[in-house]
Amino acid sequence: MAASIAEHGEDAFRKLFKQYKRRNPPPDFSEVINLSKPCKDKVFTCELNSAPIIEEDVSKAGLRPVKDWRAFGLHGYPGFIFICNPFLPGSQQYWVKQCLKIYPRKPNVCNLDMHMSSVETENIWEKSIDVIRRKGCGKGEPKTLLEKLRWVTLGYHYDWNSKTYSPDHYTPFPKELHSLSHKVAAACGFPGFNAEAGILNYYRSDSSLGIHVDESELDHTRPLLSFSFGQTAVFLLGGTKREDRPTAMFMNSGDIMVMSGPSRLLYHAVPCIVSAPAGNMLPPCLGQRLETEVQDDDIIQSVSEEDWDVCSWYLQTSRVNVTVRQVLASGQTFPDSQASHLSTDSCEKSEEGKNKKRKSESGYERDT
Ligand SMILES: O=C(O)CCC(=O)C(=O)O
Numbered sequence: 518m519a520a521s522i523a524e525h526g527e528d529a530f531r532k533l534f535k536q537y538k539r540r541n542p543p544p545d546f547s548e549v550i551n552l553s554k555p556c557k558d559k560v561f562t563c564e565l566n567s568a569p570i571i572e573e574d575v576s577k578a579g580l581r582p583v584k585d586w587r588a589f590g591l592h593g594y595p596g597f598i599f600i601c602n603p604f605l606p607g608s609q610q611y612w613v614k615q616c617l618k619i620y621p622r623k624p625n626v627c628n629l630d631m632h633m634s635s636v637e638t639e640n641i642w643e644k645s646i647d648v649i650r651r652k653g654c655g656k657g658e659p660k661t662l663l664e665k666l667r668w669v670t671l672g673y674h675y676d677w678n679s680k681t682y683s684p685d686h687y688t689p690f691p692k693e694l695h696s697l698s699h700k701v702a703a704a705c706g707f708p709g710f711n712a713e714a715g716i717l718n719y720y721r722s723d724s725s726l727g728i729h730v731d732e733s734e735l736d737h738t739r740p741l742l743s744f745s746f747g748q749t750a751v752f753l754l755g756g757t758k759r760e761d762r763p764t765a766m767f768m769n770s771g772d773i774m775v776m777s778g779p780s781r782l783l784y785h786a787v788p789c790i791v792s793a794p795a796g797n798m799l800p801p802c803l804g805q806r807l808e809t810e811v812q813d814d815d816i817i818q819s820v821s822e823e824d825w826d827v828c829s830w831y832l833q834t835s836r837v838n839v840t841v842r843q844v845l846a847s848g849q850t851f852p853d854s855q856a857s858h859l860s861t862d863s864c865e866k867s868e869e870g871k872n873k874k875r876k877s878e879s880g881y882e883r884d885t
């Protein structure tokens with residue numbers, strides 16, 4: 518487990534979080550692990566098990582054959598698996614479109630629902646593209662709903678105030694995302710993973726996500742899966758204690774992270790989004806189109822050029838992260854009272870008490 522280094526005044530996690538969040542002068546990223554490049558020391562190759570998965574099913578979800586995935590573990594973090602972009606060329610576009618056009622739709626819940634009527638937050642995509650096409654989105658223009666989106670919940674909708682899931686607030690989990698998650702979890706040694714809840718986080722270039730643990734799920738033996746698309750983020754993986762010094766790593770578009778076993782309940786955070794170098798705004802893997810015709814029974818479908826224009830415009834300055842969770846053990850039901858599951862320490866209050874926002878609006882403590 519990560520070493521706990523208590524430092525005077527400010528703990529090691531908070532210190533590093535603030536260091537990477539700083540804008541001026543820009544942070545030094547030289548200590549951030551980049552798993553897409555060969556690195557030694559802290560990183561080791563993980564052998565995944567392709568046996569439980571039919572290869573054809575994997576490609577239907579837009580993934581390369583499992584034997585070709587580049588998966589890594591981190592010394593000191595048992596159960597943590599980092600898979601470097603296992604998506605087939607062109608297939609990330611489908612998942613991005615789902616995240617921007619489909620998943621924000623009703624009956625899913627988003628941050629805008631906290632202070633807008635359901636009529637106003639209906640058809641976020643359609644309302645936004647109308648504005649984008651009519652007047653463009655230059656500086657000074659009012660922000661579109663798409664740009665105001667911060668989080669969407671799926672399946673068992675997470676209640677940010679009580680920090681619980683409830684059987685009373687459930688809508689069907691998207692079956693294609695269920696299927697993708699099932700395959701990734703199986704390859705990582707968790708057959709039968711049942712995706713029951715999802716949290717999508719939408720990061721603009723100045724967004725961050727505070728230090729927290731995801732412990733509201735009732736079965737912690739099931740992994741937490743995380744899919745990233747768009748701009749690169751710095752991810753901080755800490756220890757079981759809030760102040761443990763974290764390890765920093767880049768999460769690039771297409772990367773998948775699995776937090777399982779002893780790593781399932783580690784503190785983590787996203788202090789910053791790393792702006793793309795000017796002139797090359799979209800990661801090249803997102804510009805690729807599908808190399809083969811989609812079949813009717815494929816999970817992924819091709820994305821129209823019209824839709825992709827909007828997605829790529831959005832992702833030039835944004836990142837979308839999808840975390841997928843199994844809430845209940847197989848056969849388990851929710852307890853009568855949720856009170857015993859109220860967490861005491863799962864989400865960090867706002868950084869230094871500044872910019873305090875209503876949790877329900879901002880999700881995990883988030884600055885934008
Ligand atoms: O954006 C990320 O990479 C992390 C998201 C996360 O930690 C969460 O949704 O619980």
Ligand SMILES: [Fe+2]
Pocket residue numbers: 729730731785
């Ligand atoms: Fe998290």
